[in-house]
Amino acid sequence: MKRYKLKNLDCATCALEIEEELKKQDGVKFAAVNFATSELVVDAEDHEKVVETVKKVEQEVELESIEKEEELDVNKKREIGIILTSAILFAIGTIFNEQLHAIFPAEYVVLLTSYIIVGWKIIWKGITNLKNKVVFDENFLLTIATLGAIAIHELPEAVAVMLFFRVGEFLQDLAVDKSRRAIKALVEIKPTFANLKVNGEVRRVKPEEVKVGDLIVVKPGEKIPLDGVIVEGNSVVDTSALTGESKPRDVAVGDEVLSGMVNISGLIVVKVTRSFSESAVSKILKLVEEASSRKAKAERFITRFARYYTPAVIALAAVISTIPPIAFNEPFSPWIYRALVLLVISCPCALVVSIPLSYFASIGKAARIGVLVKGSNYVDRLTSTRIFAFDKTGTLTKGSFKVVGIVTKNGFKEEEVLKLAAIAEKNSNHPIAKSIVEAYGEVRAEVKSHKEIPGRGVVAELDGTKIAVGNDAMMHELNVEHECFRDETVVHVAVNGKYAGYIIVSDEPKEDAKKAIEELKKSGCKVVMVTGDSKRVAERIAKELGVDDFYAELMPWQKVEVIEELKKKYDSVAFVGDGINDAPVIARADVGIAMGAMGSDAAIEIADVVVMDDKPSKVSESLKLSKRTQRIVWQNITFALAVKGIFIALGSLGLATMWEAVFADVGVTLIAILNSMRLLR
Template identity: 35%
Template sequence: MATEKNVYRLQGLSCTSCAAKFEKNVRQIDTVEDVQLNFGASKLTVAGNASIVQLEQAGAFDGIKVFPEKQKISTQHTPFWKKRENQTTIASLILLLAGYGVSTTNGDHNWLSIALFLAAILIGGYSLMKEGLSNLVKLEFDMSTLMTIAVIGAALIGDWAEGAVVVFLFSVSEALESYSIDKARNSISSLIEIAPSTAIVLRNGREFEVEVEDLQINDVILIKPGQKIAMDGEVIQGDSSVNQAAITGESVPVHKVIGNEVFAGTLNEEGSMQVRVTKLAEDTTIAKIIHLVEEAQAEKAPTQQFVDRFAKYYTPAILVISLLIMVLPPLLAGGAWGDWFYKGLVVLVVGCPCALVISTPIAIVTAIGNAARNGVLIKGGIHLEETGQIKVIAFDKTGTLTEGRPEVTDIVSVSSLTEDELLTQAASIEKFSQHPLASAIMRASEKSSNRLAEVKNFQSITGKGAKAEIDGQLVYVGSPNLFKETSVIDNSYEQQIIELQRQGKTVMLIWSESGLHGLIAVADRVRKSSLSIIKKLHQLGIEKTVMLTGDNQSTATAIGQQLGLSEVKAELLPHEKVNMIKKLEAHGKVAMVGDGVNDAPALATATIGIAMGGAGTDTALETADIALMADDLEKLPYTIKLSKRTKQVILQNISIALGLKIIALLLIIPGWLTLWMAVTADMGATVIVVLNSLRLMRSNV
């Protein structure tokens, strides 16, 4: 029997070391079997039984509050200066300045200045020292423990002023770090506020305002001008322009008419509409985006995994070095115990890996949040990192580089059948197919108002066409390749087929045992943006752009030349696309861009699978590593630039975190680095790393 898992949202989770300690405390609860803490999303998953009271006790050291995942949390904004921890920091500063004023007038060691410095330490560092002493008893060494040791050490050698400065600087740095992390985290949690919590439902001709959680599939909701759409659904009455930027990142509103799909969280701009609900609240597109984005934050990127492994050995090494500095010089060289004890404390403070540990996750969280707000769903830090390393991008043709709505352009009968009869035969068979080319034939047939023939024994021929019985005769509809396998094409027809293909058209033949009946040409217009996007990709360092299509070579080549693609591979079956992806990997990491349905195997095989039109396709959200929520390629260059920029920021963060520590450690040797300077170096590095990561919040990367 599977263990029950409960998911909770957290408030007050202020730092990565606090998160690690909280997770450890929860894990120690007897009834808890497993714990997963998502720091970026402030979510806790607990396998086993644990009450909210027990969980909050485990996080009492940091004032962590725990709420069931589905419970709405009322967040009240507290001004910065009204927060208790910031008020104590301000009080500590006032006492610190007063202490310096008195010591300047009456000397460093008069009782009044010492009393003022001591008051600054106790008021500003009460929570710090309470936590630090508790950790010290348990021999747990985190930043609170190290700072407490430093303050106590400063007091023992009579340097009260330095102890007070250490407390004040630590408090300021903690406040700035907490503020910055909350800002990054809010960029994600703000997604939750996109969709309204209530909707106007129509029942028995009357309007009722209800919670969205109470809406059922097939309920009809009223969307008034200027309102946000509360649920995913289908327009059944009215029409309007809808701003879908919150979901797809599209800046231009989309006109919605009867039969069109709308998404929760999008803004109805002008008209009034009635919408039939098609998904429950927890299944809406925005709900899935929020869930996937939060899960993405929990997945560690390769750089983060490396940093975590490095920190695992780095921290114990710093502790050993600190102890050796305290003990060896006095024992072996006759150094003063007090001086070397002080230097050992400084090494401990400088060596704390806070900035290093947070250098990667804060950048990943911020970048994924930026992408989500711009209509790009990235399902993990590993995918974000690898996208910037892509060397080859393979594209499906239909619906990716082209509009995906092919139209019949030519109908040529070479038998006694009229063009209408030829179209009817093709449509009668293709009505059972899901291929885009079949849809083009069906649309053409509907325009002609042709009555379809009765069909028996329909059979799809994967990647090539289909066959069925019409009036007792077996009729084929398919590519010229399929025809060549079953019959012989007259040279005059073959030349006509080649000429149509050179024009970028796809040709389908209709034939039976009695011979060739005729041909139908279909054209799918190239997207207007495709050419400029291919150019941008090459400018971003993509070495090869390749089209993988099941279409014929001539049509594919014509489109490939039009778009400036590096390579075109045509007449491919689904499994052959997979084989091509594997071959392309010889050139480097490969991304596959498709619609997430027909291209699922290739998407799964590529280093990065990128699905288009994720807002309307559940399959795209499930199978792809990255989903472009709008049905266009505009966001592809943006995603690659974001990945490259994130990688740069991470490397900058690691360099800052390690660089400042190396400089500080070198300054210890001549005795130039004091405790308060060590605190500034360590916590300053943390704040710089966080602020540097927040630059990724900007929309234009």
């Protein structure tokens, strides 16, 4: 997969044509052009052929890896110069039209010069596209319309169309460029260097050169370039670029820090735990960049619509220019003029530009609040989702369990039960297991064997002693007689098949969990909890948070079965989880949402949406943003189609001039773009 910056790509229809043409080429497995960012993502065997294909469709487009700001400024100044020169000549030709008309060549010299200055680029593109068999693009249509106007001696209108169109295109480019910069600023968190510490010396290197296990020094004010664990020093870090959380976080030796965070106060030394390509910042940038390749329904609708709309309007123009004058025995000139007006408004740029831009702006805004949406299609899916299923531990609850009590049986002592449980759980990463080990302290004994049973517990062997630590289901499977009378999470302990007692472990909901569920329910959604924990614990948490229903004591595959049943009742089901055992159900849901801070790599990789700070409230915020995005998308579609429909009708009746038709094209596009940019606020 390779990425290109498409310089001079100023036409949304052209972007679509480039993408379609690349998909037709042999050896091209994948191609996606994002007009909103001027980027091409392509998976091809021959990249020289990719360049040739792009040039074939659009000769002026250049493929580059980096777009230089200085060149952009020069291009803008040049464009302003062209527009002003043409505008001055147009003003002279219009104001002194009668005087110039008296001198035959003078009128043509002034107005045609103005026309050529502002229109040569459009005319050349139209001719080039015609050679490449691209007939229905705006450049060719405007060329035909204005040359037709000149032929029927409507010189001022021909110049006005070219001039207003060029001004509109310039303003459109400024608006799109501003939105691109705004979107990129939201996710511009990529560090440019790392201070690598080798043999006591520190040297500045690229983050890509640092390996796992290396030590890096991060000074106050610098971005943390790679994920790692602090081994020296303490500080305060700004995590807002990753999580959207404004409150700084205190960190010290042993704490994990992620790339993209900013070190605020003290100097820290970090031991790198992930290579740069696997770091948090790289994953964020990759997800946001690739998101535009997964198109929403509205985008696919506009793509199909554009294929039929422009040819249909051109056919209507052909009918208007020929049938009425022949049928009513009238002059061709006024009917040709009406047909030319229709040609001017036939380009669907307002839709082709603003719709993808709306989705990309939405994805950028989501990244700003700490939510990564992997495609605009998932924005649509979130909007249509009516039921949200949440995992419990680590998703709705903190997952930071604490041992609050030990009940012994059959002559075992409390310290003995805790010690045996800690030995068995030493190699487990489950939050409950960690809480038991933490309660006991340092575990020095090494077990001979260790087997973790998902959704049940662990079985370990120490010096011929078989230790089983797990839930009620495990005790039943091992035929161990046991008892439990408490409403907290209970971990049973059996030694050589004999019941030793149970450890009471407590977990508590996250601070914003109840608010998240309330907000989702206000939006008209149903909220359920799907957990592997005991029914008693699940019932307590469900009642405390106010979820509509809960499913408890489920194995990973049983969670998938629950989602399958929910999908039969609801059009779209979202599942929110964090653990590796949640990966299958996240994959099966219509919208899979993973907690990104503490969640497993498998869950994050397979999810459609990633919440970077593990806050359930970000799920409801994402839903609100998705609904707002869809409202703006349909506002743009309705507005553009309504205005174009009105002008098509007025043009057909001879009530609209060509320069008014330019507003129906460029003006509507500009308004739609500005409307889309509201999502960035």
